[in-house]
Amino acid sequence: MNYEIDNLDRQILQLLMKDVTRAYTDIAKELGVSGGTIHVRMKKLNEMGVVKGAQLLVNPSAVGFDVCAFIGVYLEKGSEYKDAVEQMRQIPEIVELHYTTGSYSMFAKIICRDTKHLREVLNEKLQPIEGVQRTETLISLEESISRQITIQ
Amino acid sequence: MNYEIDNLDRQILQLLMKDVTRAYTDIAKELGVSGGTIHVRMKKLNEMGVVKGAQLLVNPSAVGFDVCAFIGVYLEKGSEYKDAVEQMRQIPEIVELHYTTGSYSMFAKIICRDTKHLREVLNEKLQPIEGVQRTETLISLEESISRQITIQ
DNA sequence: GTTGAAAAGTGCTGCGA
DNA sequence: TCGCAGCACTTTTCAAC
Helix, strand or coil: CCCCCCHHHHHHHHHHHHCCCCCHHHHHHHHCCCHHHHHHHHHHHHHHCCEEEEEEEECHHHHCCCEEEEEEEEECCHHHHHHHHHHHHCCCCEEEEEEECCCCCEEEEEEECCHHHHHHHHHHHHCCCCCEEEEEEEEEEEEEEECCCCCC | CCCCCCHHHHHHHHHHHHCCCCCHHHHHHHHCCCHHHHHHHHHHHHHHCCEEEEEEEECHHHHCCCEEEEEEEEECCHHHHHHHHHHHHCCCCEEEEEEECCCCCEEEEEEECCHHHHHHHHHHHHCCCCCEEEEEEEEEEEEEEECCCCCC
């Protein structure tokens, strides 16, 4: 199951990352291969875990989630990381969690309805987690860029 | 064009956020309405900008992008923000950029091939931008959680 | 591994309630 | 405004190269 991604794979991915609704036959035409080939490649990329499906892009503020924030978490000991992750997984407001270098032990991205909701999550859900010493909050006032990587 | 999102809309969004490949007719069955209704609602949500299409989920490390980092950027003056954003938009490695409260002026998420690539982006692309005083880098050693918000 | 066409399923549009 | 049915399109599959 180890397969090197070739240039055709990368081209397919790049085109689909730009517009995932595009038809395979259309992509096939642009790249000069048949629609079946695109299908076979995408199936392989899915099975390999290179592609993890697709995601609906929803504007959070349009559904009532107006506050985006980043939380730096200090743990008492780094070894408590695994337990803390499991507990943070139970907090649906956390959309990203990273184990990072630097002064923080962990770094989370969190999306809430409003500042009151954010305070509730911080005080009632995050801070009570065992091993969490303190947190630092960065509130995003504006998301100026949001896009995917360019793979070639 | 101002329309309140009702409960049916939220249910449709929640189901599609979990699995965007799911057929409208299938969702219709679960929610007890017709397939046409789902289509009308999704069309409305698209026109309203609540839904901004879909995105292919690619595992960055599988395509050779192994380093994910967060960069806190200090600007000399906050007023230089707009110009700086425009220049940072030209850096494809930056996938997210936020204007934040706290000690940083801006906060960026960046995805690179390796640490050498990261250093190049920092030294040759980011630091030379006018108004950028200094930067702080947090490297993500592991992304433990990555998901979407739960809207109800 | 790629191709081309056939088969199955889906999204989309118009009409009726 | 919502639900139903037909049409066009796409994905998927498969045998052959």
